[in-house]
Amino acid sequence: MEEYKKISIPFQLDNEILVGLQKLFSYYPHSDIFFKIENGNLVLYLKQLDLSDFKRKIWYVKKIFPQKSEIFDIILNEIEKIKSYGLKGKKRVFVGYNEERKVKDRKKKELERGSYFYAKIHNFSKKNNPLPEEFKNKIIVGDSEEVLKKLPDNCIDLIFTSPPYNFGLEYENHKDGINWNEYFSKLFAIFAECIRVLKYGGRIVVNVQPLFSDYIPIHHIISNFFMRNKLIWKGEIIWEKHNYNCKYTAWGSWKSPSNPYLKYTWEFLEIFSKGTLTHSGSKQLADISADEFKKWVYAKWDIAPERDMRKYGHPAMFPEELAKRVIKLFSYKGDVVLDPFNGVGTTTVVAKKLGRIYLGIDISEEYCRKAEERILREENRLL
Numbered sequence: 083m084e085e086y087k088k089i090s091i092p093f094q095l096d097n098e099i100l101v102g103l104q105k106l107f108s109y110y111p112h113s114d115i116f117f118k119i120e121n122g123n124l125v126l127y128l129k130q131l132d133l134s135d136f137k138r139k140i141w142y143v144k145k146i147f148p149q150k151s152e153i154f155d156i157i158l159n160e161i162e163k164i165k166s167y168g169l170k171g172k173k174r175v176f177v178g179y180n181e182e183r184k185v186k187d188r189k190k191k192e193l194e195r196g197s198y199f200y201a202k203i204h205n206f207s208k209k210n211n212p213l214p215e216e217f218k219n220k221i222i223v224g225d226s227e228e229v230l231k232k233l234p235d236n237c238i239d240l241i242f243t244s245p246p247y248n249f250g251l252e253y254e255n256h257k258d259g260i261n262w263n264e265y266f267s268k269l270f271a272i273f274a275e276c277i278r279v280l281k282y283g284g285r286i287v288v289n290v291q292p293l294f295s296d297y298i299p300i301h302h303i304i305s306n307f308f309m310r311n312k313l314i315w316k317g318e319i320i321w322e323k324h325n326y327n328c329k330y331t332a333w334g335s336w337k338s339p340s341n342p343y344l345k346y347t348w349e350f351l352e353i354f355s356k357g358t359l360t361h362s363g364s365k366q367l368a369d370i371s372a373d374e375f376k377k378w379v380y381a382k383w384d385i386a387p388e389r390d391m392r393k394y395g396h397p398a399m400f401p402e403e404l405a406k407r408v409i410k411l412f413s414y415k416g417d418v419v420l421d422p423f424n425g426v427g428t429t430t431v432v433a434k435k436l437g438r439i440y441l442g443i444d445i446s447e448e449y450c451r452k453a454e455e456r457i458l459r460e461e462n463r464l465l
């Protein structure tokens with residue numbers, strides 16, 4: 083096994099730099115990282131490092147040696163460039179982490195198995211189309227199945243939505259709580275249109291809460307639908323709401339294994355891609371920060387449920403924070419974001435705030451009016 087990762091840095095060294103380097107590396111045990119001068123070059127020997135801590139130390143040493151800050155930036159850059167490492171607590175482990183892996187030749191084996199085999203053969207066109215002007219930044223009252231038929235193929239970058247869950251909620255203009263066959267046939271007619279209007283490389287993210295009391299795994303049924311229709315299942319996010327005040331006070335068979343009832347404090351976000359996993363766009367238009375990215379790719383998000391549902395008069399809103407994370411993680415500025423079950427417009431108002439083009443559709447005139455009001459408030463705030 084390699085003892086240390088060796089990084090050679092050709093740089094004109096002088097005494098002051100050497101003192102600075104000694105100061106920097108004095109914070110770390112020799113067994114983690116050290117340096118040597120070999121043939122006039124600086125050589126780092128690196129085994130493991132807490133990079134956040136290292137950055138703080140670099141900042142501090144640069145303050146002491148402001149004239150020599152370039153070398154410290156180069157060192158940090160060289161270490162940050164290393165993309166393969168393991169993790170041990172807060173430390174990145176740069177050597178030996180592969181030996182601990184149970185699967186050898188991971189990449190080769192992945193190729194042999196074939197990823198997303200179920201979506202490889204499809205008829206999706208790669209030609210994307212612009213969204214017609216009359217649909218840009220609009221809230222439309224109507225049945226999404228009908229409204230979406232008016233859109234061209236391949237014109238939406240990201241769909242984020244939360245369909246009615248068929249729980250029997252009191253919506254303004256939609257009967258919730260119908261026979262499951264009827265429910266899925268309507269939902270899938272709308273989702274089929276969503277797939278058609280999605281760009282090649284576009285994503286659809288569906289927030290769904292299964293009705294556990296009916297033993298209907300809606301999230302699996304929806305995922306199966308998209309996969310049967312050749313979308314790539316990109317992943318699943320657990321939205322942990324910490325909702326311990328679930329309405330059900332019964333636990334099924336109390337203190338008996340005969341039929342315990344499982345309870346859930348979270349919901350799911352199922353994510354799908356059309357044609358390819360990559361969504362192309364200009365790097366300048368990505369607006370997610372490094373910290374947000376690092377935090378949000380861990381697919382369990384702790385976000386409190388929307389508290390203001392009464393104020394908006396809607397029984398099943400999701401919070402703006404959820405929409406913000408989805409939109410920033412999966413789309414670029416200037417992208418087109420659609421919500422076909424837009425409710426009182428959480429997706430569309432957040433899309434507007436984040437500089438995306440929005441399109442929201444809901445069957446209720448009342449909810450659409452509230453969605454428009456939220457957009458208007460945002461516009462006034464910007465003035």
Ligand SMILES: C[S@@+](CC[C@H](N)C(=O)[O-])C[C@H]1O[C@@H](n2cnc3c(N)ncnc32)[C@H](O)[C@@H]1O
Nearest residue numbers: 225226246398399400423425426427428444445
């Ligand atoms: C779970 S709610 C979405 C709430 C939304 N995420 C928000 O934060 O306001 C589902 C919405 O779907 C709407 N809806 C139901 N059937 C529809 C249809 N066929 N076309 C468009 N909207 C529909 C309902 O009016 C309801 O507002």
